[in-house]
Amino acid sequence: xxxxxKTLELARDGAVATVWMNRPEVxxxxxxxxxAELTELCCQLDHDDSVRVVVLAGRGRHxxxxxxxxxxxxxxxxxxxENLADARAFAGxxxxxxxxxxxxxxxxxxxxxxxxxxLTAACQMAIASDDAVFATSEVKFGIIPAVISPYVLQAIxxxxxxxxxxxxxxxxxxxxxxxxxxxxxxxTDQLDARVAALADALCSxxxxxxxxxxxxxxxxxxRPLNGQTDEDTAQRIARxxxxxxxxxxxxxxxxxxxxxxxxxVLAFIYPPHNHTSRLCQNR
Numbered sequence: 508x509x510x511x512x513k514t515l516e517l518a519r520d521g522a523v524a525t526v527w528m529n530r531p532e533v534x535x536x537x538x539x540x541x542x543a544e545l546t547e548l549c550c551q552l553d554h555d556d557s558v559r560v561v562v563l564a565g566r567g568r569h570x571x572x573x574x575x576x577x578x579x580x581x582x583x584x585x586x587x588x589e590n591l592a593d594a595r596a597f598a599g600x601x602x603x604x605x606x607x608x609x610x611x612x613x614x615x616x617x618x619x620x621x622x623x624x625x626l627t628a629a630c631q632m633a634i635a636s637d638d639a640v641f642a643t644s645e646v647k648f649g650i651i652p653a654v655i656s657p658y659v660l661q662a663i664x665x666x667x668x669x670x671x672x673x674x675x676x677x678x679x680x681x682x683x684x685x686x687x688x689x690x691x692x693x694x695t696d697q698l699d700a701r702v703a704a705l706a707d708a709l710c711s712x713x714x715x716x717x718x719x720x721x722x723x724x725x726x727x728x729x730r731p732l733n734g735q736t737d738e739d740t741a742q743r744i745a746r747x748x749x750x751x752x753x754x755x756x757x758x759x760x761x762x763x764x765x766x767x768x769x770x771x772v773l774a775f776i777y778p779p780h781n782h783t784s785r786l787c788q789n790r
Contacts, residue, residue, distance in 0.1 A: 514541040515548055516566070522559035523706045524552050525614075530575075531567025537622060538578035539596070546600040553607050559714060560706045561607060563630055564614040570639070573621025579648075597622070598654045605629045605658060608718055610709045614702045615639045616695060624678075625655025627688060628662040631721070634702050635680045636695040641688060643668075644675035662688050713752045719743065 514537075516527040526548060528535040537545075552558050565571050582590055604611065604626070613630035616639055624641045627633045643652040643659060652659065652672055660668050663686045671678060680692045693701045709717070723743055730736050747753055 512544045512548065514538075515544050517548065519558075520703075522557065522710050523562060523703075524555075524558045524560070525562040525564055526552075528563075528565045528571055531565075531569075533575055534567065534569040534572035534618060535565040535623075536572045536575035536578075538575040539593070541575075542596050542600045546596075546603050549600075549603045549607060553603075553609070558609060559710045560610050560612065562612045562614050562702060562706060563604070563626060565616070569617035569623075570613075570615045570619040571623030571626055572618050573623050573644075594654055601625060601629045601654065601658060609714065610717060612702055612705060612709075613689075614698060615689065616698060621645060621652065622655060624688070625652070625658055628655065628658035632705065633689040634691045634693065634698065634705065635683060635689040636698045637680050637692055638695055639680040639683065639689075639692075641678040641683050642675060643671050646673060647675045659688075713756055715750060715752045716747060716756075719747055 512529075514528065514530055516529045518525040518527065526545070528537070528541065528545075530536065530541065549561075552561050582593055585593065610632065611630040613627045613633035615627055615633055616636040618640055619627050619635075620640075620642045621644055624643055627635075627641065643655070645652045656668070656672070663671070667686045670676070678686070678688065680689070683689045684692045691701060723740075726739065726743075727736065
């Protein structure tokens with residue numbers, strides 16, 4: 508992967524790729540260039556089989572302050588057609604991030620405002636430092652959070668969206684945890700360790716099984732508990748069990764000595780609590 512980016516940095520640690528938004532002088536606010544580059548880089552990472560997990564992060568003091576003010580000023584002079592093209596590019600970037608075929612983690616610190624909240628919601632998982640703050644503040648500028656709305660709505664639900672889309676209130680980290688925008692809140696000095704631990708856990712799963720698990724969630728969520736749902740889930744597990752990945756994974760586990768198998772199961776059920784980070788698990 509040799510492409511050079513002006514607004515992004517790519518860091519690799521084994522199978523984990525961290526995409527750093529790199530405009531700290533404007534708090535990683537995004538403009539046309541960052542949108543285009545992030546779309547392109549996400550496509551490249553999606554097709555790189557050596558990448559198992561993608562982390563989205565921001566350089567400097569903040570994750571992302573949302574839309575760049577200079578970009579917004581330019582957009583104010585655009586025609587409706589030009590604004591539509593701009594919005595479509597932004598929507599395409601979020602959709603590309605959301606549809607990545609491998610797990611994505613938002614590593615959020617400081618401000619994640621407007622589009623920064625949208626980027627957080629477009630990632631499959633989000634871990635925030637306890638100084639993180641979010642907002643869908645577009646109404647304060649006479650606009651609406653239209654393009655980010657599908658992702659934020661999926662994360663927090665319509666009831667919370669009715670409040671925050673209309674009030675533009677700041678959402679502090681603990682509140683973001685309570686409403687489902689993030690899944691963990693940790694002290695700032697433990698953010699990188701927790702992101703790394705989650706990435707390691709994700710790397711231990713089968714990539715095809717993880718992709719099938721995400722498809723399962725999309726297909727089953729909100730469906731009634733009836734015979735059709737039973738049949739769908741039965742067919743999905745039957746297909747998955749027949750894959751080479753499943754056969755290899757089950758065979759590898761069962762070929763361990765019984766004592767090691769038991770130890771592995773017990774370690775999964777009763778994991779060691781040897782870390783000191785404060786985990787605030789979202790329920």
